[in-house]
Amino acid sequence: MRPKEHYELIFDVIPRLYDINSKVFITNLNSIEEQLKSLPLKFCKMYTTRPLSDQLKLYLSNRSGVCLSPCDFHIVEEMQPFMLRLINGRVLEVMMCAGNELGNSLVLLIRRPQDGRLIYFYSAVQQDDLGRLLGQSIFNEWIAGGTDLLFLNLKGAERSFSHVDFDAVAADVVQYGKEHNSGTVVKLPLFGWEHVVRQLALRLPGKVRLMGSYERIYRCLGQDMRRFEDPYYAACVYIYDQSSYVPQPNMVEFPLKRLLWSPLPTRINLIQLCSLLRPDHISGIVQYHDKGNVPPAPTYLQRYRATFKGSSAPADAANESRTQQPAAFVANANASEALNRKTMPTVFPVRRAQICYDGDESDESDL
Incomplete structure (x- = not known):
C-alpha cells in the first residue's frame, strides 16, 4: 500500500513496474508467493532486515530469470533508526522493529526528525511479543511523541478472540x-x-x-x-x-x-497497539489484491484515538426525554397543582415575639 501524502513509500507490496524513486518496505513475507506469481523485470529498492532479505533471495533463487543484486536491498538493522530522503528534498527518520524473537514480523515507524512525532506506525501481522518492544528504550522514546496515523490489518477485527494454549x-x-x-x-x-x-x-x-x-x-x-x-x-x-x-x-x-493460530492480528493485538499508541487516526491496510474502499476501524478501536470524542446522542436523548414531557401530562400536572391550592388550608406565618430589655444587666442584678 502507499500513504496518500508520501506516494513514493510502499509498504509490503513489490511493484511490477520499476520506479527509481519508489521505496519498498518489507515487514513480512506472508503474501509474497501470491505477489510474485509474475515477476517484475526489475525490482525497486527494498528496505528490510537481513533475515527477511535472505528468505526472499532464497525463495527467488529457485525462480528462473530472477537476478537479485545487493543493490536491490537496503539492509536495515533492527532498532537502528536511519534517515530517508524523499524526492521533494525532505527527510524522514525510519526505524523497523521485530515483534517476536524470530524477527519475521516487523513494525515500521516513520517520524519527522524536527519534532519527533510519528507520522506512520505500520503493523500488518500478529505481533506476538509486544513486551519485547516495550523493553527497548528507543522504542518507547519514539512512541512517546504521539502518532498521526496507525495502519493496521483489520481483517480479523470482528473475529472473536480465544487464547492459544x-x-x-x-x-x-x-x-x-x-x-x-x-x-x-x-x-x-x-x-x-x-x-x-x-x-x-x-x-x-x-x-x-x-x-x-x-x-x-x-x-x-x-x-x-x-x-x-x-x-x-x-x-x-x-x-x-x-x-x-x-x-x-x-x-x-x-x-x-x-x-488455533494464524499470522492475522487478533482483536487483543489490535487493542494493545491502539491503546499503546493512542493515534490521531486509525486506518486499515490496503492489500495489493484488494479492491474498493477500506472499511473504517470498528468503534472499539476508534475510542483509543487521541482525538476521539464519544457520541453524546444517547445522553442528550435521555436528558431531552426527561425535560420535554407530553402536553397532556403537563396539563394534568397544572390542574392537580391548582386543585391542591384550593383544598389545602391557608397557613399564616407566625412571628416570634421579640423581648426588649430596658436598661442594662446591672439593673437586673440589683433586684
Whole structure:
C-alpha cells in the first residue's frame, strides 16, 4: 500500500513496474508467493532486515530469470533508526522493529526528525511479543511523541478472540499421530507461520523435523536449529511446505485449523497497539489484491484515538426525554397543582415575639 501524502513509500507490496524513486518496505513475507506469481523485470529498492532479505533471495533463487543484486536491498538493522530522503528534498527518520524473537514480523515507524512525532506506525501481522518492544528504550522514546496515523490489518477485527494454549496444541499434534498409528505431518505456508513452529519445537524438543524447502527458509532466520536436529530423539512431527508437499506413506496430515493460530492480528493485538499508541487516526491496510474502499476501524478501536470524542446522542436523548414531557401530562400536572391550592388550608406565618430589655444587666442584678 502507499500513504496518500508520501506516494513514493510502499509498504509490503513489490511493484511490477520499476520506479527509481519508489521505496519498498518489507515487514513480512506472508503474501509474497501470491505477489510474485509474475515477476517484475526489475525490482525497486527494498528496505528490510537481513533475515527477511535472505528468505526472499532464497525463495527467488529457485525462480528462473530472477537476478537479485545487493543493490536491490537496503539492509536495515533492527532498532537502528536511519534517515530517508524523499524526492521533494525532505527527510524522514525510519526505524523497523521485530515483534517476536524470530524477527519475521516487523513494525515500521516513520517520524519527522524536527519534532519527533510519528507520522506512520505500520503493523500488518500478529505481533506476538509486544513486551519485547516495550523493553527497548528507543522504542518507547519514539512512541512517546504521539502518532498521526496507525495502519493496521483489520481483517480479523470482528473475529472473536480465544487464547492459544500452545501446550495443548503440541499435545494435540502428538496425540493425533498416535490415534492414526503414524507420524504427523503439518503442512504450512512457506512464510508467516514460523512462530507456531518455534512454539511446537520448544514444547517437543527433538521431536519436530523441518523438511525440504521449509527447513531452508526457516534456517534464514538464524535460530538455533539443534532443537530440530537432535539425533537422540525420535521425530514424530514433520513440517512441510504445503505448496510442495508430496503425500508420504505412514504419515497423517494434521488439520491446519487445529493449530488455533494464524499470522492475522487478533482483536487483543489490535487493542494493545491502539491503546499503546493512542493515534490521531486509525486506518486499515490496503492489500495489493484488494479492491474498493477500506472499511473504517470498528468503534472499539476508534475510542483509543487521541482525538476521539464519544457520541453524546444517547445522553442528550435521555436528558431531552426527561425535560420535554407530553402536553397532556403537563396539563394534568397544572390542574392537580391548582386543585391542591384550593383544598389545602391557608397557613399564616407566625412571628416570634421579640423581648426588649430596658436598661442594662446591672439593673437586673440589683433586684
